[in-house]
Amino acid sequence: MSVRPVLLLGNPLLRALCVRVRQYNTPDLRALVADLADTLHDFRRRKGFGRGIAAPQIGDRRRVLFIDVDGPLALVNPEIVRSSRQMMTLWDDCFSFPELAVKLKRHLSVEVRYRDPEGKEHLLKARGALSELLQHEIDHVNGVLALDRAIDSKHIVYKSELEKLNLSARKEM
Numbered sequence: 001m002s003v004r005p006v007l008l009l010g011n012p013l014l015r016a017l018c019v020r021v022r023q024y025n026t027p028d029l030r031a032l033v034a035d036l037a038d039t040l041h042d043f044r045r046r047k048g049f050g051r052g053i054a055a056p057q058i059g060d061r062r063r064v065l066f067i068d069v070d071g072p073l074a075l076v077n078p079e080i081v082r083s084s085r086q087m088m089t090l091w092d093d094c095f096s097f098p099e100l101a102v103k104l105k106r107h108l109s110v111e112v113r114y115r116d117p118e119g120k121e122h123l124l125k126a127r128g129a130l131s132e133l134l135q136h137e138i139d140h141v142n143g144v145l146a147l148d149r150a151i152d153s154k155h156i157v158y159k160s161e162l163e164k165l166n167l168s169a170r171k172e173m
């Protein structure tokens, strides 16, 4: 298995509507999941952030995500089946534009139906950090990026500038 290059903003594959996986438990699907895991873990080692990755970010048009929060989890054909009316506002980031931070709103909680690589169906109820991560990654398989959800264009900034502002805000306290 291997670490694959992460596609960057501007690459048209990041805008593709990905296709449903029809066959489970195949060597090909297992290889994709392993590559997503290797690429996520490599990125996190190098850049110091990252909890999830979607197949289109490594140039694969299948509806597959890999997240690693409390442990590794592969989600095949994930679908949001319920989302809270209550929203949360946060600064988001993405492997595909790693220098940027985007302020946006996400549902506070969601329920996601997905299959594991063996084809077994699961329902995941998520709130807070896991909820926004799942919404971010499911957007990817629909060709939607966090930038599209920015509150407005003033809320797309370099992370380094945001850190400077946060530091000076802390000093003023």
Ligand SMILES: [Zn+2]
Residues within 6 Å of the ligand: 093, 094, 095, 096, 136, 140
């Ligand atoms: Zn992303």
